[in-house]
Amino acid sequence: MDFNLSDTQRMLEDTAVRLVRERYGFEERTRILASPDGFSRELWALFAELGLLGIEVPEEHGGIGGQFQDLAIVLEAFGRGLVVEPYLPTVVLGGGIVGLAGSEAQKTDILPRMAEGKLMLALAHGEPKSRYTLNHVETRAVRIGDKFKLDGAKSVVLGGDCADLFIVSARSSGGTLDKTGLSLFLVERGTPGLEVRAYANVDGTRAAEVTLTGVEVPETALLGPLGAAYPFIEHAIDRGIAALCAEAVGAMAALNDLTLDYLKTRTQFGTPIGSFQVLQHRMVDMTVALEQASSLAILAADRASDPKSSERRKAISGAKVQIGKAGRLIGQESVQMHGGIGLTMEYSAGHYFKRLTVIDRLFGDVDHHLSRFADA
Amino acid sequence: MDLRYTAEELGFAEEVRSWVKANLSPSTRDKVLNAKHLEKHDYVDWHRKLHERGWVVPSWPVQYGGTGWTTIERHLFEEVLTEEGAPEVISFGVRMIGPVLMAFGSDAQKGHYLPRIRSGEDWWCQGFSEPGSGSDLASLRTKAVLESDHWIVNGQKTWTTLAQHADMIFCLVRTDPAAKKQMGISMLLIDMKSPGVTVRPIITIDGAHEVNEVFFDDVKVPKENLVGEVNKGWDYAKFLLSHERTGIARVGRSKRELERLKHIAKTEQVDGVPLIETRAFREKIAALEIDLMALEISGMRMLAAAQEGKAPGPEANMLKITGSVIQQRLSELMMEAVGPYALPFDPDARELGWNGTPIGPDYAAPLAPDYFNYRKTSIYGGSNEIQRNILSKAKLGL
Numbered sequence: 001m002d003f004n005l006s007d008t009q010r011m012l013e014d015t016a017v018r019l020v021r022e023r024y025g026f027e028e029r030t031r032i033l034a035s036p037d038g039f040s041r042e043l044w045a046l047f048a049e050l051g052l053l054g055i056e057v058p059e060e061h062g063g064i065g066g067q068f069q070d071l072a073i074v075l076e077a078f079g080r081g082l083v084v085e086p087y088l089p090t091v092v093l094g095g096g097i098v099g100l101a102g103s104e105a106q107k108t109d110i111l112p113r114m115a116e117g118k119l120m121l122a123l124a125h126g127e128p129k130s131r132y133t134l135n136h137v138e139t140r141a142v143r144i145g146d147k148f149k150l151d152g153a154k155s156v157v158l159g160g161d162c163a164d165l166f167i168v169s170a171r172s173s174g175g176t177l178d179k180t181g182l183s184l185f186l187v188e189r190g191t192p193g194l195e196v197r198a199y200a201n202v203d204g205t206r207a208a209e210v211t212l213t214g215v216e217v218p219e220t221a222l223l224g225p226l227g228a229a230y231p232f233i234e235h236a237i238d239r240g241i242a243a244l245c246a247e248a249v250g251a252m253a254a255l256n257d258l259t260l261d262y263l264k265t266r267t268q269f270g271t272p273i274g275s276f277q278v279l280q281h282r283m284v285d286m287t288v289a290l291e292q293a294s295s296l297a298i299l300a301a302d303r304a305s306d307p308k309s310s311e312r313r314k315a316i317s318g319a320k321v322q323i324g325k326a327g328r329l330i331g332q333e334s335v336q337m338h339g340g341i342g343l344t345m346e347y348s349a350g351h352y353f354k355r356l357t358v359i360d361r362l363f364g365d366v367d368h369h370l371s372r373f374a375d376a
Numbered sequence: 377m378d379l380r381y382t383a384e385e386l387g388f389a390e391e392v393r394s395w396v397k398a399n400l401s402p403s404t405r406d407k408v409l410n411a412k413h414l415e416k417h418d419y420v421d422w423h424r425k426l427h428e429r430g431w432v433v434p435s436w437p438v439q440y441g442g443t444g445w446t447t448i449e450r451h452l453f454e455e456v457l458t459e460e461g462a463p464e465v466i467s468f469g470v471r472m473i474g475p476v477l478m479a480f481g482s483d484a485q486k487g488h489y490l491p492r493i494r495s496g497e498d499w500w501c502q503g504f505s506e507p508g509s510g511s512d513l514a515s516l517r518t519k520a521v522l523e524s525d526h527w528i529v530n531g532q533k534t535w536t537t538l539a540q541h542a543d544m545i546f547c548l549v550r551t552d553p554a555a556k557k558q559m560g561i562s563m564l565l566i567d568m569k570s571p572g573v574t575v576r577p578i579i580t581i582d583g584a585h586e587v588n589e590v591f592f593d594d595v596k597v598p599k600e601n602l603v604g605e606v607n608k609g610w611d612y613a614k615f616l617l618s619h620e621r622t623g624i625a626r627v628g629r630s631k632r633e634l635e636r637l638k639h640i641a642k643t644e645q646v647d648g649v650p651l652i653e654t655r656a657f658r659e660k661i662a663a664l665e666i667d668l669m670a671l672e673i674s675g676m677r678m679l680a681a682a683q684e685g686k687a688p689g690p691e692a693n694m695l696k697i698t699g700s701v702i703q704q705r706l707s708e709l710m711m712e713a714v715g716p717y718a719l720p721f722d723p724d725a726r727e728l729g730w731n732g733t734p735i736g737p738d739y740a741a742p743l744a745p746d747y748f749n750y751r752k753t754s755i756y757g758g759s760n761e762i763q764r765n766i767l768s769k770a771k772l773g774l
Contacts, residue, residue, distance in 0.1 A: 128736065131715040133647050155736065156716045177647060199735060201719040202582075202744045209735060268512035278761065335751045339510050339759065340535050340587075343580045343752055350581035354748060361711075361718050367656045 003298065008066075009073055015050055016074045020081035026348050029082060033204045037162065039085045045117050053091055054115030056099065062112035068239060072246035072301040079250025082351055084205050086122075089159025090114060092243045094121025097167055097236035101184060101224030110165065110186075122163035123240075124154035124187075124210050125233060132364040134234055135179045139212065141170035148172075148185060148222065150193075150215040158362075160208025161198035164189055168212065172227050179230045184223040191215055203354040234309055238316045241363050242304035245297040245319045248359045252290050252330045255352040259283065259334040279337060286330045293319075293326035313376040317369040324366040327356035379673075381448070388445075389452045396460045399425050403728055405461035409636070411742035413726045416541045418463050423496035426465065433470055433494055435620060440478055440486075441494050447683040451622075451676075458628035466538065469493040469500040471623075472616050473546045476563070480604035480612055489544075489565070503533040503547035503566070503590060504613070511762050513548070514557045514610060518592060520549035520564060527564060527597040529572075532589060535756070539575050539588040542568050547592075552607050563609040565601040572596070580752075582745035583723060617758065621692040622679060624757055625699030627672045633706045634665060640713045640739055651713055664705050671698050690770040693763045700753035700760060711747040718744045 005013060023043060032040045047053050055070045057063020071092060078087060091114070098110050098121070113119035130136035139152025150170050160166070166187045174181025187194055193215035198208040224232050260283060263274030273279055300319035303312045331353035335342035342349045364372065381389075404418045426432035434450050436442035445453065458464075474493045477485050492498040509516040518531025529549060539545065545566050552560030566573070572595035578587045604612060641652035641661065651657050678691055711718045717736030725734035725741035734741055754760045768774045 126716055129645065131644075131646055136647055156719050197735070200721045202721045202748070203719075207719060268510065268515070276761075278764075332751065336754055336759075339755055340505075340752075343748070343755075345579040345581055345583075350748070353751075354581055357711075357744065357747070358719055361716060365712060365715070367712075371656070 005073070009070060012055075012066075012070055013073045013077065016052070016077035017080075019046070019050065020077050020083065024081040024083055029084065033084060038200060038204070038206045039162070044085055047085070047087070048115065048117030051115075052087075053095075053117055054111075055091070056095065057111045057115045058107075061107055062115045068242070068305045069301050071243060072297070072304075075243050075246040076250035076253075079247035079252075079355075080254040082251065082254075082348070082355055084203075086120065086159035086162060086206070088240060088243055088247070089123065089163070090119075090121045093123040093158070093236055093240050094163075094165070094167060096239050097123055097184065097232060098223065100235055101229065101232040103223075105220075106186070106223060120159065120162045120164050122157050122159040122166050122208075123236060124157045124160065124166045124168045125237070126155050126157075128153055128155045130155075132368040133177070134237060135177055135182070135230060137169055137171045137182055138176055139168070139170040141172045141183055141185065143172070144216075146219050147216045148183075148219070150185060150187070150212045150217065152212050154210040154212075157208045157210050159206070160196055160210055161206035163208075166194070166210065167223060168210075169229065169233055170212075174227075181227050182229045182233065183226050184229045184232065185217050186221045186223055187212070187215060187217055191217065201358060203351070203358045205358070231307075231309065235307065235312070237363055238309070238312050239304045241316050241320050242297070242300040244359050244362060245293075245300050245323045248323045248327055248356060249290070249294045249297045251352050251355055251359075252293065252326060255330055255334045255349065255356075256283075256286055256290055258349055258352070259286070259337050262338055273337075282333055282337070286333055289326040289329050293322045296322040310376070314373055317364075317373040317376065320364060320369040321366050321373065324360040324369070327360050331356040379676075381452070385448055385452060388449050389456050392453055392456045393460060395429065396457060396462060399429075400460060400462050404463060407728050408461040408463050409632075410739065411636075411726070411746055412728050413723075414463055419466060419541075420496055420499075422463050423465055427495050432465065432496070433474065435471075436474065437478065440474075440490055447679045451679050454623065455628040455631075459632055461632075464629075466499060468502050468537075468542075468546070469498060471620065472502060473500055473544075473565075475619050476546070476603060476612050476616050479615060480608075482600070484600065485565070485603070498543045499538075499541050501536050501539045501542035501545050501568075501590075503536060503545045505535045506532060507534050511759055513613070514561065516548055516550060516561065518547065518549050519553070520551050520562060520597070522551075522599065525599050527599060527602070529564065529566065529592045529595040529597055532591050534578070534587075534589045536575075536588045536590045537586060539568070539590050540577065540585065544568060545573075545590065546603070548609050548613055551609075555607065558610040560607055561609040561613070562606050563603040563612050564597050565603060566592075566595065566597050570595050570597065580749060582749040583721070584745070584749060586749075618692070622675055622682075622688075622695060624692070625671055625675050625695035626703055627668070627675055627699065630668050630699070630702050630706060631672075633703070633710075634661075634668060636739075637661065637706055637710050637713065640710055640737075643737065643739075644713050644715070657709075657713070660709060664702065664709065667698070667705075668702055671695065671702060674698075690767055693758075693767050696757060697760050697763050700757075703753050704747075704750050707743075707747045707750040711743040714740045714743055718747075721745075 051064050054063030055066045059065045095114050142149045168185050168187050171181050172183040193213045195211040196208045201207055264272055266273050296319035299315045303315035306312050334349050335353050338349050341347045407414050433441050434443040438444045506516050520527040520529045547564045547566050548561050549564055550560055551562040572593040574591040576589045577585045642650050644651040646654055717740040720735040722735045722741040724730050
């Protein structure tokens, strides 16, 4: 039983932590959010240079051939810094699903460019009526000769604002809720019939509503097996959840640190407010919640690579529940303990609270995952 | 023991309801019921309508324009207005400085300011909190020094709600730095247009501009604008902060919001099943509705006691704690109800009359922002921690 990081992982952690500390202060982040792109292409190029985009990409495709836990290390550091760059959509979800389901030709085409920072990806799976149900897909794919024609709508596509290439799930057969009959297609931005409505989310990250009206793609755009893509979708999203859990641990740790510091320095009634026992106990509760959440995030990162969904499911859903509960507690309590300043744009506490709230809503909330865990 | 409203009380409520339906502008009503963005004129126009009807200050003594209604009638009046989508009358004039002036102000102040509060001509804001004085309000440092016939005020107030619209501010200022902190505070009435007054917006994490910092640089305030006696301001502040506080539970608003939550939960679907029919969510709504029922009856018991002339105790503080948490829970469940569509930031969709297409369902845009915004209810008005301190001491003797 070894919870220690390897030497390579420790170096990776140092790199990510230093990057965030030196290049991602709160003022810098505010500036980035206000920019037209809403993220920094300059930093994205730096991520590429540092090898962060190619962590999981095999060496023969221009990456460093690492594993999922290495991604989790980077995400935790990014969580501490509230990094808004589309690392989750491009590297974890997009790169992930291409790595899982892609042919050699597709991987050779896509992964090196992603690792170099030249290609942004977005997984477009969720739909306006699907909520958190992964097998709920109404977008249809119809084969016409040597092409496929796609029609439908995808909602809250993370990274859809800047993606050069979308990985779109569509139903090639079966009814709306069937787990069989699902397929994945590579659709380039600018393909006729593909409409992308980009927007900011409440935490400053970006997404898009994507509509497909008679979008034609060649056969070569099919990613993975026709009508049998569900296991890959489920795996890719489970990995996404594990990644979000790692990010949330970083955010909660930073927020706990910020709040603890405030308790020690803010004085009212002639004393630091941290001298009040009520607040001490509540701060302890936040510390315990973080510890529990971290433990399950570690378990989730460990199981995320397992191709058998039955092995992953309890770890992933358990972690998502724990992160959701802890994120809510730590977010709400941090704001409360900071008083008014916890609610202003000018101070980071409120931004951590917003990010944790968003993470709780992504890929299944606590209720959804309690149910999934119970059924596992 | 009879928990029902009388026939007369219900008849009164219906009279109020008909009047509101006939006089509240449909666009203002739409904005309130759908959590859309309210503008200054929405508040001002409604205040004027109430004033014309003689209903803008129902709880004031009749000699000052009050309606002479019973406590129950006043409660029903507020409830009906809230249910029907009327915007809240800004409390700082009607519920705060008005009663303070009636109790402690000079005849000149009463004669000048009370009519302007009634008519809505003066929009008031509250200058209490400072960056270094939140819960410990008595530690405030904004200073006022008397120089012949003017006070010269220097300092800074914060969290000043809607100061950007205000004409006047009532301010707690330190007039005797040598005295024990509560003993050296006075209350001044300051014109927001005075030279030296600067308002700086504070943008909250939902993107709204609701609160401000107000800076005072050598602001000259006529000495007649002192309320009551010098260095007695803390007494007036305590009076203001404990006067008629049952409304702070916001039962009427929460009942209205519960209906909005149910509407959203009926419309949202989980694979074809309305969210409100899924067990987990249904039970969450039930639990919240039960808490709200309990709060409503607790409030009614306090009102009934007040009706009988029994002096209110610290029980109103209980209502603030519970009421604030219920408001927060309502905002949280509404946000949960829309699943992933809580993410998009869509401020345009909160503007009435916007012709675009909302991102996701039309009720989604306000939900996450309001969840974030409503974290304030356990912080403002005396934080819930302070409320517990007060109850612990005053009610439990601990």
